[in-house]
Amino acid sequence: MTKIIRxxxxxxxxxxxxxxxxxAIAVLVPVxxxxxxxxxxxxxxxxTRNLQQSFIFVGNLLNGYxxxxxxxxxxxxxxxxxxxxxxxxxxxxEATSGTYRILITRPISRFNLVTxxxxxxxxxxxxxxxxxxxxxxxxxxxxFGTGELIVLKSSQIIIFAKSDVFWRFLFAFAFASxxxxxxxxxxxxxxxxxxxxxxxIVSTMAVIIVFIVISAIEINIFQTIKPYLFTTYMSxxxxxxxxxxxxPEIVKSCLILAGxxxxxxxxxxxxxxxxxxxx
Amino acid sequence: xxxxxxxxxxxAFYTFSQSKDxxxxxxxxxxxxxxxxxxxVNVRIKVDVDFLKAPESEAKIYFKQPxxxxxxxxxxxxLPKEGINFSPMALLKDNYTALYDKEDTVxxxxxxxxxxxxxxxxxxxxxxxxWVDQARNYIMKVESTTKINGTFTIEFNYDKPVxxxxxxxxxxxxxxIDRTNIPRGMYGNMDEEKENDKKVSRKRTTGxxxxxxxxYKVNEGIPDSIFEKKND
Numbered sequence: 333m334t335k336i337i338r339x340x341x342x343x344x345x346x347x348x349x350x351x352x353x354x355x356a357i358a359v360l361v362p363v364x365x366x367x368x369x370x371x372x373x374x375x376x377x378x379x380t381r382n383l384q385q386s387f388i389f390v391g392n393l394l395n396g397y398x399x400x401x402x403x404x405x406x407x408x409x410x411x412x413x414x415x416x417x418x419x420x421x422x423x424x425x426e427a428t429s430g431t432y433r434i435l436i437t438r439p440i441s442r443f444n445l446v447t448x449x450x451x452x453x454x455x456x457x458x459x460x461x462x463x464x465x466x467x468x469x470x471x472x473x474x475x476f477g478t479g480e481l482i483v484l485k486s487s488q489i490i491i492f493a494k495s496d497v498f499w500r501f502l503f504a505f506a507f508a509s510x511x512x513x514x515x516x517x518x519x520x521x522x523x524x525x526x527x528x529x530x531x532x533i534v535s536t537m538a539v540i541i542v543f544i545v546i547s548a549i550e551i552n553i554f555q556t557i558k559p560y561l562f563t564t565y566m567s568x569x570x571x572x573x574x575x576x577x578x579x580p581e582i583v584k585s586c587l588i589l590a591g592x593x594x595x596x597x598x599x600x601x602x603x604x605x606x607x608x609x610x611x
Numbered sequence: 612x613x614x615x616x617x618x619x620x621x622x623a624f625y626t627f628s629q630s631k632d633x634x635x636x637x638x639x640x641x642x643x644x645x646x647x648x649x650x651x652v653n654v655r656i657k658v659d660v661d662f663l664k665a666p667e668s669e670a671k672i673y674f675k676q677p678x679x680x681x682x683x684x685x686x687x688x689x690l691p692k693e694g695i696n697f698s699p700m701a702l703l704k705d706n707y708t709a710l711y712d713k714e715d716t717v718x719x720x721x722x723x724x725x726x727x728x729x730x731x732x733x734x735x736x737x738x739x740x741x742w743v744d745q746a747r748n749y750i751m752k753v754e755s756t757t758k759i760n761g762t763f764t765i766e767f768n769y770d771k772p773v774x775x776x777x778x779x780x781x782x783x784x785x786x787x788i789d790r791t792n793i794p795r796g797m798y799g800n801m802d803e804e805k806e807n808d809k810k811v812s813r814k815r816t817t818g819x820x821x822x823x824x825x826x827y828k829v830n831e832g833i834p835d836s837i838f839e840k841k842n843d
Contacts, residue, residue, distance in 0.1 A: 386692055389689065390687065390689075488663070491687065
């Protein structure tokens with residue numbers, strides 16, 4: 333199985349589209365960082381203007397941690413597209429290129445094959461999140477240095493001590509990896525249904541956008557169904573940046589997201605196993 | 612006309628009936644403080660505001676007469692804007708009218724209460740009340756009403772005297788503050804906070820900042836260049 337995963341990874345990383353995600357992050361993150369370097373202090377002053385009526389701020393709040401926190405905030409809207417780009421192609425790409433039949437003539441079970449492809453897809457997802465963490469945290473700290481992290485919530489302002497931040501980011505990025513695994517699994521499921529990669533990519537993004545929009549509109553019926561949408565739990569990485577961490581809520585979110593990964597992958601495996609491959 | 616006469620009579624009666632001269636009380640306080648040319652001190656700051664969670668922070672404060680002040684901190688520190696410079700010069704630098712009010716006790720110390728009304732229209736302070744320990748000429752408590760930020764109080768504690776200089780070992784700064792209305796754009800999605808938000812009242816709230824002073828170095832000479840640096 334390891335060998336098949338390695339082959340699948342080779343196939344993934346041989347395609348140029350795989351590097352779009354890495355390239356996009358390598359461009360987007362420094363652009364945000366440069367913008368913050370120029371305008372960040374002004375924005376921070378604006379956000380904390382009420383506090384500054386009563387307090388003098390001494391020290392550096394505009395630091396690599398704050399920039400990383402802001403970048404992470406945009407994760408679950410933009411990064412899914414970069415993931416779907418690869419995950420949506422995992423099975424449908426074989427159909428498009430006409431290699432499905434030759435692929436399943438190899439002496440491995442269809443389940444092992446589909447599992448290997450899925451694991452390779454997950455590894456791509458994790459490497460993308462790792463790249464995001466490396467660029468945002470690494471470059472952010474290099475440009476802005478470290479310091480206390482100010483987190484502005486609508487009803488609370490929390491300032492975390494410098495020594496109390498890094499571990500929160502590690503867990504937040506680990507959680508983000510799980511969130512993005514759901515996107516991978518969903519794109520993989522759509523990929524098992526069709527024979528063209530465009531469909532799964534667009535469908536995955538459509539589902540995510542629709543769910544996010546439904547969650548954002550404050551109409552009772554939408555708020556009732558909100559707990560049943562997986563996108564609701566994708567932003568639970570923010571819970572690691574609460575004053576007292578709500579671990580039961582984090583565990584609940586993790587279980588729901590992991591459940592979705594299993595559900596989507598399970599469905600994809602069943603579909604692939606029963607698939608009548610004619611091309 | 613009758614009203615004006617009555618007002619003048621009452622004012623004259625009030626002024627002449629004052630058992631203590633507020634200007635002498637304040638001049639004694641200023642004189643005592645003027646024995647300090649400069650000082651540097653380490654401070655530990657604890658912020659207690661219900662919507663603001665911040666770790667305890669440490670900083671160094673440099674002060675030089677008449678009103679130069681500079682802060683340094685290795686980490687981020689929130690310092691109370693009004694209370695950190697407790698020099699009476701900061702409070703009494705412009706023209707003012709002082710009125711003796713009464714005697715009162717602050718933390719077991721007998722004090723004279725003096726009300727100070729700034730005469731400068733541009734002053735943010737409308738009225739300041741000072742509780743002065745006349746035995747030592749120390750300010751024990753200050754209460755100021757401002758035009759914009761409501762009323763704030765500073766209580767001084769002189770547990771560890773520094774060679775009879777009027778330098779506190781701790782201060783408690785009490786103030787009222789608006790719950791911050793935070794623009795959401797920069798921080799992205801805050802959906803998960805909206806429900807909590809509804810439960811929180813938008814009224815002003817009272818906050819406290821505790822400042823603990825240690826390692827005073829008084830009149831050892833601080834170069835002016837220190838005060839030219841940006842607070843960091």
